Amino acid sequence: MMHRPPIKFCKQCGTAVEYRIPDDGDTKVRAVCPSCDTIHYENPLTVVGTVPSWGDRVLLCKRNIEPRFGLWTLPAGFMELNETTTEGAARETVEEAGAQFEMQDLFSLVNVSRVGQVHLFYRAKLTSDQFDPGVETIEARLFLESEIPWEEIAFHTTRVTLECFFADRRKGGFSLHHLDV
Incomplete structure (x- = not known):
């Protein structure tokens, strides 16, 4: 498990993100902005x-x-x-x-x-x-x-x-x- 703090706010619009599986066919839980739909990927x-x-x-x-x-x-x-x-x-x-x-x-x-x-x-x-x-x-x-x-x-x-x-x-x-x- 990664030791980085979770993403809390959208980098595009500042809205608090939700952690869920995006609606785009992805299979992993991601930080998704409920306001502008930006998906924030966390990579190594x-x-x-x-x-x-x-x-x-x-x-x-x-x-x-x-x-x-x-x-x-x-x-x-x-x-x-x-x-x-x-x-x-x-x-x-x-x-x-x-x-x-x-x-x-x-x-x-x-x-x-x-x-x-x-x-x-x-x-x-x-x-x-x-x-x-x-x-x-x-x-x-x-x-x-x-x-x-x-x-x-x-x-x-x-x-x-x-x-x-x-x-x-x-x-x-x-x-x-x-x-x-």
């Missing part, structure tokens, strides 16, 4: 980020914001309107880590249907080991696989993406991972 949010690597190390960011303040994550965040998934992943990596990198292939697509999100992570090859983290990050640091603070990882999507990344690296090749968590 997209989180985009990177798995930045420098040799055998991966860059993680210690969160300076809630949720999960003080825990480690890959640089990622919500995709903005008018940007592609790669543009959003690059923006988040710069904002959170101040990293310099070359974007690589899509690495993982993780469905988090219980909170209405889809997470996309791209591999990124760091071109410098110097970072300038933004305000959302306490610290940006490189970790060997053996150094990852697994008990301090902020999100399950980060954990499963890192596990796939290190498993692929041990195999000698990277593939796209599609996961449901």
Whole structure:
């Protein structure tokens, strides 16, 4: 179940909406305006980020914001309107880590249907080991696989993406991972 607050008012005319199955043949309960008949669709949010690597190390960011303040994550965040998934992943990596990198292939697509999100992570090859983290990050640091603070990882999507990344690296090749968590 999604954790976003329900829509209360029509974005077109301001009337209080009703939650019901629309009269247009739809089969799902939607927020429908009883005044202007506008149907308000609630869709998943997209989180985009990177798995930045420098040799055998991966860059993680210690969160300076809630949720999960003080825990480690890959640089990622919500995709903005008018940007592609790669543009959003690059923006988040710069904002959170101040990293310099070359974007690589899509690495993982993780469905988090219980909170209405889809997470996309791209591999990124760091071109410098110097970072300038933004305000959302306490610290940006490189970790060997053996150094990852697994008990301090902020999100399950980060954990499963890192596990796939290190498993692929041990195999000698990277593939796209599609996961449901």
